[in-house]
Amino acid sequence: MGFRPPLPVFRGRLHDARTATVIGRALGAAMLVCFVTGVVSHYLQQPPSWAVGVLPTRPVWGYRLSQGLHVASGIAAVPLLLAKLWTVYPRLFGWPPVRSVAHALERLSIAVLVASALLELFTGLLDTEQWYPWPFPFRQVHFALAWVAVGSLLLHIAVKAPVIAASWWRPRSGPEPVDVDGPDRRSFVAAVGAAVGAVTLTTVGQSLGPLGGLDLLAPRQPDHGPQGLPVNRTAAAAGITADLVSDWRLRVVGPRPYELTLSELRSLPQRSAVLPIACVEGWSKNGQWTGVRIRDLLDRAGAPPNARVRVVSLERGGNYGVSELGASYARDPLTLLALSLGGQPLSYDHGFPARIIAPNRPGVLQTKWVTRLEVMS
Numbered sequence: 001m002g003f004r005p006p007l008p009v010f011r012g013r014l015h016d017a018r019t020a021t022v023i024g025r026a027l028g029a030a031m032l033v034c035f036v037t038g039v040v041s042h043y044l045q046q047p048p049s050w051a052v053g054v055l056p057t058r059p060v061w062g063y064r065l066s067q068g069l070h071v072a073s074g075i076a077a078v079p080l081l082l083a084k085l086w087t088v089y090p091r092l093f094g095w096p097p098v099r100s101v102a103h104a105l106e107r108l109s110i111a112v113l114v115a116s117a118l119l120e121l122f123t124g125l126l127d128t129e130q131w132y133p134w135p136f137p138f139r140q141v142h143f144a145l146a147w148v149a150v151g152s153l154l155l156h157i158a159v160k161a162p163v164i165a166a167s168w169w170r171p172r173s174g175p176e177p178v179d180v181d182g183p184d185r186r187s188f189v190a191a192v193g194a195a196v197g198a199v200t201l202t203t204v205g206q207s208l209g210p211l212g213g214l215d216l217l218a219p220r221q222p223d224h225g226p227q228g229l230p231v232n233r234t235a236a237a238a239g240i241t242a243d244l245v246s247d248w249r250l251r252v253v254g255p256r257p258y259e260l261t262l263s264e265l266r267s268l269p270q271r272s273a274v275l276p277i278a279c280v281e282g283w284s285k286n287g288q289w290t291g292v293r294i295r296d297l298l299d300r301a302g303a304p305p306n307a308r309v310r311v312v313s314l315e316r317g318g319n320y321g322v323s324e325l326g327a328s329y330a331r332d333p334l335t336l337l338a339l340s341l342g343g344q345p346l347s348y349d350h351g352f353p354a355r356i357i358a359p360n361r362p363g364v365l366q367t368k369w370v371t372r373l374e375v376m377s
């Protein structure tokens with residue numbers, strides 16, 4: 001019984017339950033915010049069929065806020081997770097490694113939690129760089145793993161509830177005059193807090209305009225790009241050439257189909273709206289868009305009021321060449337087939353001759369180089 005292999009022994013109080021709780025509750029909060037906003041983003045991009053027509057179009061900045069929080073909480077979770085792992089890693093050397101079936105299951109659930117949390121943050125971070133060095137589809141796997149991570153997080157919290165409760169408050173000094181929450185722990189927590197603050201302040205400007213000047217680490221600077229707006233996929237990358245665009249027509253397919261040239265579109269009533277492009281990768285920027293209301297174009301085609309619309313781009317082969325507007329978006333007075341941005345005709349990279357812009361919508365669905373609107377029954 002007395003045998004113990006020569007494993008390291010840890011005496012530092014920074015590895016105790018109080019530190020694990022202080023770091024863990026911040027990490028848990030970040031993970032929960034990240035999870036909820038991630039689920040919002042998933043269902044806005046891929047709604048269940050009953051929800052397609054009723055997705056909320058207000059507030060217009062809703063998705064911008066939600067996705068800004070998603071990416072910010074994910075980034076904040078990186079230093080928190082590293083600190084948490086450092087705090088508890090001595091437990092890897094506990095002896096005996098397994099004390100009971102329950103203990104074995106608990107260790108297994110923690111392995112699942114750590115693995116899924118690390119992989120979530122890693123894939124999410126690389127997505128913000130638009131770098132996909134793996135063979136699986138990012139979005140589906142990121143979504144599925146999120147449930148694994150949150151499920152094992154909740155299980156972990158339930159198992160540890162007594163320890164967490166006992167360590168939640170700053171321990172009071174006992175009879176001996178020791179500072180039980182001493183300077184070591186305060187320095188450690190302050191350092192982790194500073195790391196979280198630093199990575200947040202240097203990235204959150206990608207979606208939070210006033211902090212744009214501090215946006216040093218995020219892959220996108222919201223001000224960099226033609227017409228003051230970043231570009232995710234350039235016209236060149238999408239294979240859009242002057243040739244393709246030269247005989248451009250908008251085709252509206254519905255009960256009364258028709259075609260319009262660009263100058264005919266420009267002679268229809270024009271509307272303006274200030275709406276953000278809110279990219280799922282975290283950057284957001286408002287633009288002043290002008291163009292024709294989708295609603296007006298659909299009415300002219302004789303579309304019923306609850307019609308869904310398939311939006312088709314000139315772009316072939318990409319993942320984003322086709323999108324769908326449910327009825328709530330299609331009828332919204334702010335949903336435009338935009339022809340200009342900031343008073344200038346759209347640049348090629350922003351979707352010339354025409355793109356979709358709709359309120360409270362993931363950027364990935366704001367289809368560029370639109371050539372056809374199809375009324376779906």
Ligand SMILES: Nc1nc2c(c(=O)[nH]1)N[C@H]1C(S)=C(S)[C@@H](COP(=O)(O)O)O[C@H]1N2
Pocket residue numbers: 229230231232233238277278279280313315318320321349350351363364365366367368369
């Ligand atoms: N046809 C097409 N439309 C597209 C894309 C695309 O790759 N192809 N990218 C989308 C994405 S991911 C975003 S965030 C916005 C970016 O818009 P911007 O380049 O005008 O800023 O356009 C969207 N529309």
Ligand SMILES: [Mo]
Pocket residue numbers: 232278279280281363364
């Ligand atoms: Mo995007």
